[in-house]
Amino acid sequence: MPPRASTLQARLFPQGYVDLGRQLLLFAAAYYAYRYTRGWVNTPESAAAAFDNARALIDVERALNVFIEPGVQALLAGNQWVLDAASWVYINAQTTVTLGCLVWIYLFRNKSFYFVRNMFLTAFFLALVGYVLYPAAPPRFFPEWGFHDTVEDFTNIPQDSVTIDALFNPYAAVPSMHVGFSLMIGWPLAILCKHRPVKIFWATYPLLVTFVIVVTANHFLADAFLGALTAGAGAIVALVLAQLRPVWAFRGDPEADDAVAVRVPSAATEPAAA
Known part of the structure; x- marks a missing residue:
């Protein structure tokens, strides 16, 4: 295989085709x-x-x-561009941003991906337990407290419509995995990215998401706090798993990852991450 093609294959399939398929199956099962x-x-x-x-x-x-939360919404009621921007972030944070970041970590910081994966899957499982044991309506369902659904205004699609309801659980507010996911993406990327402005952005990303979920009336602060605890529990489990299987440890050296990425992984020298 030509060197350039070998480098491309190493970048797209850092641990081989089977490993990529395994990761896709794991996240599909979670969904x-x-x-x-x-x-x-x-x-x-x-x-x-x-x-x-x-x-x-x-x-x-x-x-x-x-x-x-009602006071925050009332304070920004006249700033439609802020509400629209927050609504856009709310819609994309769980999908486009989170999935895009996971793909980037897999392709460009592969040695740290398995720690992040284990953290995500553990936290997600805990969140599912929370959704079953403690269903909770989001603030937007309580207009009597002054809450207003900014996402509905932004999209012109009611969040309790048949289409939305078929895809999302309207009562999955506790814990807030918008906050949980933002922590599990923001913290690793603040370490793994090389440029200081990018590091600062990802370090503060969870604060941005917390502001977004409040101003769009999709979560209470209590939901955010429990989402952060859930992410923390996921991190603890990932640390324990990394002790049992060192290849799943978090590697916070982007320079080393860049050096490894230019060569094709060898099964004889690099253990499978799984």
């Missing part, structure tokens, strides 16, 4: 597990429980004097 739980909890009984649970969260936040 369909989410779809399964969506159908499981999307019932009239769960809907009633979701509204009761959300009201309980409001009561807790009010007791702690942190129920600031």
